[in-house]
Amino acid sequence: MKLLLALFCFCLIPSSLCSNNVSPCSGIFFQRLGCFSVDPPFDNTQRLPQAPSDINTVFRLYTRQNRDVPHLLLPHSRSSVINSNFNGSRPTKIIIHGFLQTGSTEYVLNMTKALLDKAPMNVIVVAWENGATFPYSQAVANTRLVGAQLAALVDTMVQGRGVDVAKVHIIGHSLGAHIAGYVGAMTPGLGRISALDPAQPGYHNFSTEVRLDQSDAVFVDVIHTDAIPYGTIGGYGIIEPIGDIDFYPNAGRHQPGCQDESTYMGLVEDFFGDGITVTESRISCSHERSTELFLASIIHSSSHERHQCYFRAVHCESFEKFMRGECLNCLPNLCPIMGIEAPSSQARGVHYLNTTSSPGFCGFQYFVTLSVSDSSMSYAYGHLELMVIGNQASTGWSHVYLGDILPGNVMTAMILSPVDIGNPIEVRVRAHYIYGLFSWTSYQVTLSQIKVDSIMEFNTHFFCEEGIILRDGEYISLTTPIYEGSNCIWS
Known part of the structure; x- marks a missing residue:
């Protein structure tokens, strides 16, 4: 918004002419x-x-x-x-x-x-x-x-x-x-x-x-x-x-x-x-x-609360990529806080985040990724729900996926929690399958791992167990997370 001197100059005399040989005021x-x-x-x-x-x-x-x-x-x-x-x-x-x-x-x-x-x-x-x-x-x-x-x-x-x-x-x-x-x-x-x-x-x-x-x-x-x-x-x-x-x-x-x-x-x-x-x-x-x-x-x-929520945002090419958890590189000082504290970061450019619908509007953003085993024998269609339990609180059940569930699928979703759960110690996941007119057998899906990320709160956590079978309406619980760099590998 660089203003042009000829159109916007300051004069101290009541005249339609500005000083320094600027053109007459046309407005x-x-x-x-x-x-x-x-x-x-x-x-x-x-x-x-x-x-x-x-x-x-x-x-x-x-x-x-x-x-x-x-x-x-x-x-x-x-x-x-x-x-x-x-x-x-x-x-x-x-x-x-x-x-x-x-x-x-x-x-x-x-x-x-x-x-x-x-x-x-x-x-x-x-x-x-x-x-x-x-x-x-x-x-x-x-x-x-x-x-x-x-x-x-x-x-x-x-x-x-x-x-x-x-x-x-x-x-x-x-x-x-x-x-x-x-x-x-x-x-x-x-x-x-x-x-x-x-x-x-x-x-x-x-x-x-x-x-x-x-x-x-x-x-x-x-x-x-x-x-x-x-x-x-x-x-x-x-x-x-x-x-x-x-x-x-x-x-x-x-x-x-x-x-x-x-x-x-x-x-x-x-x-x-x-x-x-x-x-x-x-x-x-x-x-x-x-x-x-x-x-x-x-x-x-x-606020001086220990687990105070902040509007932490992430630089990403698009909101869709952000929601898929593809932009979680929050190196020191690179994930700014939206609002009054924005200058505390050296970050620049476009940043995304999610907020809640209630006054205060701040939520703790957790990304979960579910990987379907390549050896899973069944095609399925339905809902997946997930809960992350930390050493301080739980996210509660959240809907994370609806659609086809195929061998090798990788599904990422964001859970917005009103409370800080601390470090995750357990993940629970359950399926609600939707059967068509010509569905002759009960669906079941085998997961290979579940990954949990948070924006700057903790390192990536993997939850692994060989042959994690999801049956309709039942939930399975995975505990004892392993940390980033220890991706689940089955022999």
């Missing part, structure tokens, strides 16, 4: 904020920003000294910063809400509280609700002006309190993520931008000049939760990776626990049956989940 000029135009590359919307007085952006400062009553900061007033509780030596977190939200939206308030609970810091909430309303195209246009206002405030903090911009971290949801991008483009050396499902409409397939990209801060981390092609009932989040590190929980698409409304008529039925509030909640559920995941990551990071 609209706002004093001390600059010139705004719809000329390319800013043709992602054919609207100009509304006036600052119409958007009425408010910057609310919260610290541990004023958790409940914010101090109001003004972009061009050093005194508003100096006379507040703002501490220039502490980290600064800036939260920017998205479309149809406000500075008092629940996640904004909860995130502010969680950040202040975590450590002493300055938390600034950018409330631009008057500019974040319908029509959407106008809200897109307004992001540029709000970005300019926030960039001016950051500069005022630098001038008034000696703020190190490397310690400034902007957290933006949806349109707020792109506002953060504009700020970063105007603030060289900005420390970090955390983009929570950056908006897709108006930004997908447009120039990096007008949307967030990895050049907008020293570190840009992105959480994608609604990354499908945009339509009336979904796809509000941008699809492509745009940061230094991009997290795609649950493939970055439909999030667990969100109702999957697949048709426009279904949306209409929801509206008349349950009302506008419920309908809005359903269609934006996956998009909003990014804010809940980031909030949960702050809370998780502040």
